[in-house]
Amino acid sequence: MSALPTRLAPVPLRVLATTPETADSTTLVLESGAIQPGAPGQFNMLYPFGLGEAAISISADDAAARRLVHTVRGVGPVSAAIAALRPGDVLGVRGPFGVGWPMRQARGRTIVLVAGGIGLAPLRPVIHAVLRERAAYGRLLVFYGARTPRERLFVPELAGWEASADLEFVTTVDSGDANWGGHVGFVTALLAQARFDPARTIAMTCGPEIMMRAVANHLRERGMAAEDIHVSMERNMKCAAGLCGHCQFGPLFICKDGPVFPYGRIAELMTVREI
Amino acid sequence: MADASPPTSPDAATEIAAAFVLPAARLADLVTALRMEGYAVHGPMVRDAAIVLGPLADAVALPHGWTTRQSPGGYRLERRTDAAVFGFTHGADSWKKLLHPPRVRLWSAERQGADFVVHEDAPAPAKLALFGVRGCDLRAIAAQDKVLLHGPYPDAEYAARRAEAFIVAADCAEPSGTCFCVSMGTGPSARAGFDLALAELDPHGDAHRFLVRIGSPRGGAVAAQLDLAPAAGADIAAAAALADIAAANMGRAMDKDAARALLPAQRESAHWQDVAQRCLTCANCTMVCPTCFCTTVEDTSDLSGDIAERWRQWDSCFTFEFSHVVGATVRESASARYRHWITHKLSAWYEQFGESGCVGCGRCITWCPVGIDITAEVAALQDLSQRDPR
Ligand SMILES: Cc1cc2nc3c(=O)[nH]c(=O)nc-3n(C[C@H](O)[C@H](O)[C@H](O)COP(=O)(O)OP(=O)(O)OC[C@H]3O[C@@H](n4cnc5c(N)ncnc54)[C@H](O)[C@@H]3O)c2cc1C
Ligand code: SF4
Ligand code: SF4
Numbered sequence: 001m002s003a004l005p006t007r008l009a010p011v012p013l014r015v016l017a018t019t020p021e022t023a024d025s026t027t028l029v030l031e032s033g034a035i036q037p038g039a040p041g042q043f044n045m046l047y048p049f050g051l052g053e054a055a056i057s058i059s060a061d062d063a064a065a066r067r068l069v070h071t072v073r074g075v076g077p078v079s080a081a082i083a084a085l086r087p088g089d090v091l092g093v094r095g096p097f098g099v100g101w102p103m104r105q106a107r108g109r110t111i112v113l114v115a116g117g118i119g120l121a122p123l124r125p126v127i128h129a130v131l132r133e134r135a136a137y138g139r140l141l142v143f144y145g146a147r148t149p150r151e152r153l154f155v156p157e158l159a160g161w162e163a164s165a166d167l168e169f170v171t172t173v174d175s176g177d178a179n180w181g182g183h184v185g186f187v188t189a190l191l192a193q194a195r196f197d198p199a200r201t202i203a204m205t206c207g208p209e210i211m212m213r214a215v216a217n218h219l220r221e222r223g224m225a226a227e228d229i230h231v232s233m234e235r236n237m238k239c240a241a242g243l244c245g246h247c248q249f250g251p252l253f254i255c256k257d258g259p260v261f262p263y264g265r266i267a268e269l270m271t272v273r274e275i
Numbered sequence: 276m277a278d279a280s281p282p283t284s285p286d287a288a289t290e291i292a293a294a295f296v297l298p299a300a301r302l303a304d305l306v307t308a309l310r311m312e313g314y315a316v317h318g319p320m321v322r323d324a325a326i327v328l329g330p331l332a333d334a335v336a337l338p339h340g341w342t343t344r345q346s347p348g349g350y351r352l353e354r355r356t357d358a359a360v361f362g363f364t365h366g367a368d369s370w371k372k373l374l375h376p377p378r379v380r381l382w383s384a385e386r387q388g389a390d391f392v393v394h395e396d397a398p399a400p401a402k403l404a405l406f407g408v409r410g411c412d413l414r415a416i417a418a419q420d421k422v423l424l425h426g427p428y429p430d431a432e433y434a435a436r437r438a439e440a441f442i443v444a445a446d447c448a449e450p451s452g453t454c455f456c457v458s459m460g461t462g463p464s465a466r467a468g469f470d471l472a473l474a475e476l477d478p479h480g481d482a483h484r485f486l487v488r489i490g491s492p493r494g495g496a497v498a499a500q501l502d503l504a505p506a507a508g509a510d511i512a513a514a515a516a517l518a519d520i521a522a523a524n525m526g527r528a529m530d531k532d533a534a535r536a537l538l539p540a541q542r543e544s545a546h547w548q549d550v551a552q553r554c555l556t557c558a559n560c561t562m563v564c565p566t567c568f569c570t571t572v573e574d575t576s577d578l579s580g581d582i583a584e585r586w587r588q589w590d591s592c593f594t595f596e597f598s599h600v601v602g603a604t605v606r607e608s609a610s611a612r613y614r615h616w617i618t619h620k621l622s623a624w625y626e627q628f629g630e631s632g633c634v635g636c637g638r639c640i641t642w643c644p645v646g647i648d649i650t651a652e653v654a655a656l657q658d659l660s661q662r663d664p665r
Contacts, residue, residue: 008428009381009382009393010393012384012391012392012393049386049576049583050384050575050580052572052574234600241427241428242427242428243428244570244571244572244590245568245570245590246590246598248615250623251622251623253627256426272542272543274605274606274607275542275605275606275611
């Protein structure tokens with residue numbers, strides 16, 4: 001099979017179901033057609049007809065069901081059009097692209113996940129993969145920071161995770177509301193209270209760059225090796241195939257070298273303004 | 276997957292089987308032979324007070340007796356006192372406009388009820404002969420090969436054009452005022468990656484002729500049709516001597532190894548503010564650079580909204596939109612954009628593709644409206660870092 005047809009041209013796929021997550025985010029379930037399911041941390045380029053493309057991470061590990069699942073926050077014309085799709089609509093998809101989370105290295109180890117905002121979407125497949133093969137991994141600790149309780153994704157699923165003995169899941173919000181009885185404050189503060197053995201832990205984080213840096217620095221201070229901390233980066237992206245040059249981050253191409261990087265590889269770059 | 280390597284891969288050691296002599300009066304025969312082989316021959320010609328690359332109907336259209344005078348921010352076409360055909364150095368355009376076109380349609384899509392179908396555009400058939408490719412530009416083509424053919428997803432359009440392209444190289448006898456190929460190890464003569472290479476000898480008299488070197492079997496086959504006399508050892512020596520003179524006359528140099536280490540180390544240098552005072556972020560340097568490969572896409576739809584297309588076009592890291600992410604632009608300042616461009620060219624490119632992204636052609640110097648000189652900026656940073664080592 002030639003590498004190209006599914007690489008620069010989208011494959012039209014039908015939307016099977018949609019779940020509104022927040023005021024501006026939606027989870028889409030698509031038939032997978034000719035698109036390979038992809039691994040946790042990889043992404044697809046999604047094309048609402050005639051409008052343009054957006055890079056969107058795989059947000060569920062649903063390969064067995066031959067479904068593609070994406071969670072999209074409408075922040076501009078393209079992402080808003082994707083978030084507004086209804087069952088029966090058709091969306092163009094090309095991918096999967098990029099290097100995902102280090103699932104193989106994570107086997108047998110304690111896994112710490114730190115998600116900020118929409119950053120929970122790319123990390124959710126990691127949770128699914130661990131829960132599906134629970135015995136293959138050590139403890140799973142998940143720290144999720146959202147701006148407000150209403151901006152939390154996957155709310156019914158979160159309740160299940162909070163109640164489950166298979167993982168230790170905590171949410172914190174920047175500002176609560178009348179019904180909020182949970183944590184308020186930065187996700188790093190929660191992380192600081194958690195106990196785990198840094199030497200036997202692998203960490204993965206996705207969210208605003210400033211949060212990921214704070215998380216990585218905290219984990220380094222606790223003695224974790226930089227190569228055991230993995231971050232998912234975001235940059236403007238046009239082709240996702242290493243041809244358009246847009247996603248360069250220092251010498252790295254986010255699309256093909258990432259989006260997931262060991263922190264050791266990018267720690268210095270992350271300190272440079274406007275790079 | 277099909278092997279995307281073009282037949283004239285400049286990385287393959289080119290064996291120079293033999294050298295022949297082509298009298299200047301018979302240059303037309305070479306153009307004709309290529310046309311007879313089905314090639315659309317493109318080469319240099321005078322248009323609008325500049326030498327540009329265009330379709331060559333015959334050898335008459337070549338810039339016989341013309342030269343150019345180039346300096347930072349300056350370009351002038353001038354008459355020569357002889358009849359040299361390659362007595363100029365390259366202009367603003369480069370072969371990338373033929374191999375990696377400025378604008379191509381990638382695909383179109385058509386609504387069909389609730390569905391849509393995508394029609395991928397097959398690469399346009401193109402059998403190109405590139406006539407008069409200089410040493411630096413051969414290396415630039417090799418650099419684009421690495422980006423567009425040898426990554427995880429080869430570019431079909433480039434692959435199709437590149438596989439067919441027949442390359443006639445031309446050695447440089449006189450560098451322009453902005454060239455620095457010698458220090459980048461790319462010129463002034465063609466070393467590899469061509470089908471035929473020409474070195475122009477004695478352009479001022481009746482003995483005006485070209486030394487023809489063969490770089491590939493396909494080049495050998497074309498040369499054989501011309502029934503050329505073998506070159507005398509003296510002609511081979513004369514061509515080598517001209518290359519030595521050209522190298523000695525190079526007015527500019529880049530310390531490429533120093534630049535590779537210097538640029539990432541000087542990310543926070545105050546010098547970037549100094550460049551930003553001058554740089555207009557006009558993007559000229561990236562458009563003229565023969566290795567710059569960046570593109571963007573444009574999605575269009577017709578009035579009915581039923582037909583949509585995706586077009587790809589050259590883009591530049593000097594534009595504000597280039598690094599846009601939601602609600603912000605990463606490289607907001609001119610200093611960050613210049614720093615990104617020069618650091619990518621001279622340093623990051625090694626990590627990405629194993630060599631420098633600059634071939635020393637000098638185009639970015641000539642065509643910068645304010646005369647910013649990549650060699651001078653590196654020298655200035657080097658100076659500053661030696662005075663104030665970090
Ligand atoms: C690897 C990766 C994974 C992502 N995963 C998700 C996800 O799971 N869910 C989600 O909601 N969002 C995700 N994003 C962000 C998403 O791609 C942007 O929000 C989206 O491209 C915005 O496009 P727009 O046209 O709606 O907005 P506008 O801001 O109008 O964008 C205009 C153009 O800028 C570019 N652009 C803008 N923001 C970004 C950005 N952050 N990243 C890359 N290109 C951008 C796009 O090329 C877009 O066409 C991801 C981004 C990357 C790089
Ligand atoms: S950076 Fe300038 S000198 Fe170097 S290859 Fe590009 S245009 Fe030529
Ligand atoms: S360096 Fe010169 S050519 Fe390049 S963007 Fe700045 S002003 Fe334009």
